[in-house]
Amino acid sequence: MRLRIKREDLSAIERHSKQSFPLECCGLLVGRRTGTEFEVLEAVPAENVKRSPTLFEMDPQFVHAVLSRAESRGLTIVGFYHSHPGVGAYVSGKDAEFLKLWPGVAWLIISATRELIEERRAYVYEGDEIRELKIEVY
């Protein structure tokens, strides 16, 4: 399974992650899923309403607006992204709770400090387990 993302979209996400340090940032990945491939066509930054270094949450109305707009274009939300300020791009206990509520949706996690991207990984909850996705930048 893999997450395909354009270099410019990934760069925008990584910039967002660095600029938000020491807080977590978040956003949505609009695109389409075909079989085992999650194709990102657009990265949409969202506000982290928690404004916290260890928590993020998106405004549900914003999520809904992005979702509706995507579906009206025949696309969907293939994923979400959020940053971990310098602690590694792993699925935290809290992340896992919400991953499980979004089966089949990719979660891209960026570990970033103000200066540097330490790690990027992607996961999906599918078939009752969290699996790692290969990230393919094009």
Next chain:
Amino acid sequence: MAITVKFFASFREATGKEQETIEGAANVASLLEQLTRRFGDKLSRLLYEPGTNKLRDTVNILVNGRGINLLSGLRTELKDGDVVAIFPPVSGGAALTPEELERYNRQIIISGFEKRGQRKLKRARVLVAGLGGLGSPASAYLVAAGVGHLTILDAEQVELSNLNRQILHWSSDVGRPKAASAIEKLSKMNPNVELEGRPEAVTRENADELVESVDVVIDGMDNYHARYLLNEACVRRQVPFIHGAVEGFVGQMTTIIPGEGPCLRCIFPKEPPSAQVRPVLGPTPGVMGCLQAMEAIKLIVGIGKPLVGQMLLFDGGEMVFDFIQVRRDPNCPTCGDV
């Protein structure tokens, strides 16, 4: 009147539908009632707290793009043509803050400890039973290391004759409960740690409850009656118990992991004799309490080798550390059948 309901994520999975049309629902509560009648338990488990009509906080319900929390909640009225969307929140969080990464940097850079070890510490709950000569340094080092939750238990008040060794208590604390005195210092040492003070003794009644929700128990008690009670509770609940005791210049310590090595009763079938007032030089419990904290941190992080099946004997007078084998007693009344 027809209302369109759109399901996303786990709600789409539970209903097997992208959307559904509902007739004659005057408000959100009655709409949900109709939906749960149609889609059954799978949906109601996602929507409601078990056994209640209270919505879970993992549910977002939007009417025409507006959250019902900003409208009238479950009483939000519905009319023909409304579109209701139901989906989970998008939320999560990392375990460590940049402040914590910097505070704990010198242990995080230990090979094998790392951020993963720090996250384990942050999730861990430890009970320090007794806030005297052993409990003072043990709790101080656990708090400094960033254990997530520390319960500290002591029923007594600070006495002047405690101060030569019980370093969490200072001159101005004489007469105060030890738990309160300790919390004051520990919370300033590291405000990230959740501290719970329990000004009570270990009894047959509270022993199980004390140990059941923690990952490790540190023995900072000054009597074998309480130690045996804690030992029994730890064996029953399968919680590691780090024993320590001191007198004069000498101290002893061992780590009890129920099922893996001997318990305290295997090692001391009968209460060792002890004077009413025991002599103690402060650094003796200082050394032993630090070693107990070391054992607790190792167990939580999963690093190093715990002192199981061996008793450390420390003699500060001769400056000797000695180890003796201690064995499980198959007929031990406490752990014989574990």
